Amino acid sequence: xxxxxxxxxxxTRQLNETRPAENEATVTxxxxxxxxxxxxxxxxxLCIEGADNYIAVYYLMNSAVKKELFRSTMKMAEEQLxxxxxxxxxxxxxxxxxxxxxxxxxxAQGYRLHIKGLEFSIPVSxxxxxxxxxxxxxxx
Numbered sequence: 001x002x003x004x005x006x007x008x009x010x011x012t013r014q015l016n017e018t019r020p021a022e023n024e025a026t027v028t029x030x031x032x033x034x035x036x037x038x039x040x041x042x043x044x045x046l047c048i049e050g051a052d053n054y055i056a057v058y059y060l061m062n063s064a065v066k067k068e069l070f071r072s073t074m075k076m077a078e079e080q081l082x083x084x085x086x087x088x089x090x091x092x093x094x095x096x097x098x099x100x101x102x103x104x105x106x107x108a109q110g111y112r113l114h115i116k117g118l119e120f121s122i123p124v125s126x127x128x129x130x131x132x133x134x135x136x137x138x139x140x
Contacts, residue, residue, distance in 0.1 A: 011104035031070035050074035
């Protein structure tokens with residue numbers, strides 16, 4: 001267990017040392033349903049959470065965290081965001097914006113990411129914590 005805590009502390013230190021420039025690009029997400037379009041700056045997206053055929057998009061608007069629910073799948077959202085380096089799928093139910101991660105914690109059960117403004121932490125799949133952390137470092 002100590003090994004995971006030490007690694008998590010090291011990843012957090014590396015994140016804080018190397019912050020990438022914020023992406024000024026705009027992304028438009030299209031979902032099923034009437035008027036189901038969301039357009040915003042990439043830097044404002046915090047994370048996307050999936051549950052069955054619905055996704056919740058957490059984003060910043062006027063410095064406040066907003067959440068919108070859409071009828072869509074994670075796969076469809078991931079396909080629309082595939083060209084944006086900062087947005088990474090870290091778990092079967094989460095896509096995160098790597099520029100907004102401010103802490104990594106973890107234990108023997110796995111790592112969790114903490115994002116500025118969110119009241120919950122995001123799990124990282126055991127299948128790719130190393131590749132995700134490498135991507136966080138490369139985006140710097």
